[in-house]
Each structure stands twice: as structure tokens, then as C-alpha cells.
Amino acid sequence: MDRLVIPFTTRAEFQQHLASCLSRAQQTLQMFDPDYRIWEMGSSATDGQLRRFLQGGGRLQLVAHDGRQMERDAPRFLRLLKDYGHLIEVRRTSQQLRQLTDSFCIADQRDIVRRFHADHFRGEAVFNGPQDVQTSLERFLTIWIESQPGLYANSTGLSAS
Known part of the structure; x- marks a missing residue:
């Protein structure tokens, strides 16, 4: 597959490209969003894709x-x-990162779906474009290092840190 860049402007397009990104992932998924409000993380479709992954x-x-x-x-x-x-x-995220407002999902360091601002749907999906992912991957790693553990599972259920 050749590099494919697809701009989008609607919620439906975002959901479609995110689903494609999740379904293509085999080794790693790295995601950042202020609150995942519109990601449909609780949907049966997303659950199925993540379970397969x-x-x-x-x-x-x-x-x-x-x-x-x-x-x-x-x-x-x-x-x-x-x-x-x-x-x-x-x-x-730590308090000093709370001003970050972008949103993205990186799959296998080769595919990305990103919204330029989490309050809007305008963004782009890039498939089979490892060079397009590098800046966001470096950004993710910086965010990751500056963040603390969040939700986790333990023997009695789930806890928030």
C-alpha cells in the first residue's frame, strides 16, 4: 500500500479513520486526547478491535x-x-501539560489519525506514512514521560491514581 493522506472535517469521518487505524494496528497503539469524549472507547466495535489487537x-x-x-x-x-x-x-498528564489540545492515535509507528484541536473534527489520517508519524510520535513520548499512571486494574477491580 502506498502512503495515503486523507483530510477530514466531520465526526463520522474521524470515527471511520480511527476504526481503520485501530484495525490495521498489530504491535503498538499510542493515543493522546484530553478526555477521549468522542472516541467511542466504550462502543462494542472499538472493544472488538482493541480485543483483537x-x-x-x-x-x-x-x-x-x-x-x-x-x-x-x-x-x-x-x-x-x-x-x-x-x-x-x-x-x-501532569498539570503543566493540561494546555495541550491536539488529539491523535498512532498505530505501529506508521499510521496516524490526528485532530488538530480536540474541540474540533478537522484533522487528517495518514496510512503507511512512517515519516508523517515522527513528529507526533516524539510528541507522544514527551507527553508519556511527563505523565503519571492513570487508570489501572488491580485484584479488586479498577482504580484511578
Whole structure:
């Protein structure tokens, strides 16, 4: 497959490209969003895609400013976290990163779906474009290092740090 760049401006387009990105992932998923409000992390479709990915040994790293939205609205994701906690890491940004407003999902360091601002749907999807992913990947790694553990599964259920 050749490099494919697809701009988008609607929620439906974002969801479609995010689903494609998730379905293509085999080894790593690295995600950042302020709260994942519109990501449909609790939907059965997303749950199925993430379960397939994790069953294949993939690793998911997710960072948010605030995890309360997912705790409240995404019970399937919380079950996924309990079932695959050894392959999922969820972090919460530190106070100094709370001004960050972009949103992105990187799959296997080759595909990305990004919104330029989390309050809007304008963005782009790039498939089979490892060179297009590099800046966002470096940004993600910086965010990851500056963040603390967020939701995690333990022997009694789920906890928020």
C-alpha cells in the first residue's frame, strides 16, 4: 500500500479513520486526547478491535488529561483494562501539560489519525506514512514521560491514581 493522506472535517469521518487505524494496528497503539469524549472507547466495535489487537500481543499506551469520562461512559474499556491490564498502560498528564489540545492515535509507528484541536473534527489520517508519524510520535513520548499512571486494574477491580 502506498502512503495515503486523507483530510477530514466531520465526526463520522474521524470515527471511520480511527476504526481503520485501530484495525490495521498489530504491535503498538499510542493515543493522546484530553478526555477521549468522542472516541467511542466504550462502543462494542472499538472493544472488538482493541480485543483483537491485544489478543495478538499488541501493546496499548493511552494518555489523557482526565480519565473520568472513560470511567463513567466506557465500561467496556474498563473491562478491557481489567482483562488485558498487562498490555495496556493508561496515564494522566501532569498539570503543566493540561494546555495541550491536539488529539491523535498512532498505530505501529506508521499510521496516524490526528485532530488538530480536540474541540474540533478537522484533522487528517495518514496510512503507511512512517515519516508523517515522527513528529507526533516524539510528541507522544514527551507527553508519556511527563505523565503519571492513570487508570489501572488491580485484584479488586479498577482504580484511578
